[in-house]
Amino acid sequence: MDFSLTGHQQLVQETARQLFTRECPTTLLRGHIEDPAASDPLWRHLREFTPLGDGPLTDLCLFLEEAGHVAAPGPFFATTALFAPLLAATGDERLAATLAGDTTGTVAIAGTDGIWLPNNDPVKTFVPEADRVDWVAIVADGPVLGVVDSPTIRQVHTVDTTRRFFEVDVEPDVAFRAIDADAVEAIVQRATVALAAEMVGTARRLFELTLQYAKERVQFDVPIGSFQAIQHKLADMALDLERATSAVQYAAMTVDAKDADRTRAVHVAKAAAGAAAKRAAKDGIQIHGGIGYTWEHDLHLFIRRAYASEYWLGSSEWHRDRLADLLF
């Protein structure tokens, strides 16, 4: 098992790192709270990278980790981690335009319970960015697929101001066609690992902000990072972050290779990413003290993103329960 990055993968990572750092400062995230169009300039840069949606998951994950690091808003995740793979797996003619960055889309599967399994509920939930994409692909029991352009939607507000969720009504006139059940499962698995990669990036940001603060903030005449209670918290945050990062890379590799271990690996990746993100969020705010409790400090933007991601596409607990079904 070789975890070393190829030259191409290093390039993907490096490119993403530079692009997101430059194009997605926290001022953009704050602008996006008032007006989602604030993320449009970012999308214009990201359009070029939509082919990642139809390539190896390992590459997409490296890219998305950096998206999570800046809590990037906009349609990139929905389009490359959900919509494009669904089009590719079902031979939809919109794929070419999507990979060219000319059109955007999102996917609706979960019903009222929020679980990403095909169902016949008349309302689909937790559909990302449904108001600002060109297409909404609805998957229902069968499974069947119908792609619509302007369904009735309602925003579902979460603590997260960087990713926007919607309810989508399944109108009676949607033209559904049958698709492969395995394809749906594969797409949800793919998106789950992609989200876990993003969460690892968000957790890394929270960790970095906190580590930096621990080195700078002085109390009792010494940096608070010299206190053992703080050091041990940071060591535990780092461990969870390291193991989640590795678990996500491993899961992406197994998905790309269609390896027999992939189902377990996907559940492990999302649960581990959730553990890392939640710990980084909680210990992060604690180590920041009062400043971490303010609206002005950027920390909360990432804490919010971390927690909303935790509950999307299956919480850590949900994935552990599925893992248990495979163990027992």
Added chain:
Amino acid sequence: MQLAWSPEDEAFRAELVAFLDEHVPPEAAGGFDYADAADRSGGELLPDWARAWQATLFDHGWMIPGYPPELGGRNCTPVQTLIYLEEMASRRVLRSFHFPGYAIVAPSLLEFGTEAQREIVPAAIRGDTVWCIGMSEPNAGSDLAGLQTRAEVHDDRFVINGQKVWTSYATIAQKCFCYVRTDPTAPKHRGISTVIVDMDTPGIEIRPLRHLSGVGGFAEVFFTDVEVPRENLVGELNGGWRITQGSLAHERAGLWVDGVARLETTIEGLVDLARRRGVDRDATVRRRMAELYERAASLRALGYKGFASFAQGSSAPEHSFMKMATSELSKECFEAGMQLQGAYGAVVDPDRGEEQGRWALGFLTSFAGTIAGGSAEIQRNIIAQRVLGLPRGT
């Protein structure tokens, strides 16, 4: 990133597997996941078959495959070393009953030793010489640099007085890799030297101590005017601290493999145990088992990731996490095993409890992992200060 190793590397694995199929004695493939050597051989620290098996491995170049043939290896690559450790661990084949000689003394002497000292390395790896490590003392544990065992320096010899404690294998060892204070006036890290002490030298008294499992394992070692020839100094006089920091042992990047494989065996055992106890439909139990599995699986991935950066020549901070994380998880797994048995959690009777007390005894002995060789707290200090770059406390 890729899941499979190259065909050459898989051919290496096939050769190893063929060797193991032919040579592993039944006792070496124990399938145990807890306790140390003595606990599993009925108190016998070094049974004859274990001596013979280690020698067989050495003679066939399978003891430390990364070393050259004269050191019990076959000059294999780092990836092949990893494959070797993987294969041995997944089959739960124990290489040796006493690790200090091949794992600590050999690489240290190869790096720091004189020519004459390097000549005794093959016997250390083959297991013909049993070594113990004399670091800890009653007043120097985590704070190893506070050690007080005194060695007076003469032109031709050292004269040692003092006491070591928790010295594993001292009762069967021929030699001790011993840390002594040679300059009591220097700052504490700078007055330590490393010497090789023959355990039959007059003035050494060994008092065995039992592990909390009840069987013997370590000892107190007392030194009274013990004379050691000057040529037994390893490295420089007062340069012993450098040696405590470990040498670049060939296998360091793969040490985690055994810990993770053990965890996986333990977790499989937990799943079986839950079934036997009829609690495998219990939602809390299932979630807990899945959580333990998730942590072990992600640690395996972390180990591989660390190996990849090591193989590319970076310092691989991942490894600092592995010992702490695997030993703490192991403790939790064994406690979970007790918990699954309800009222019978602490029972060790072979005919009443589960698996001859595997879970309760495993729980007790799992503490060795979070205490010996740098406690979990010390590991966290090291991660914070050396990996994360936080300032030392005052």
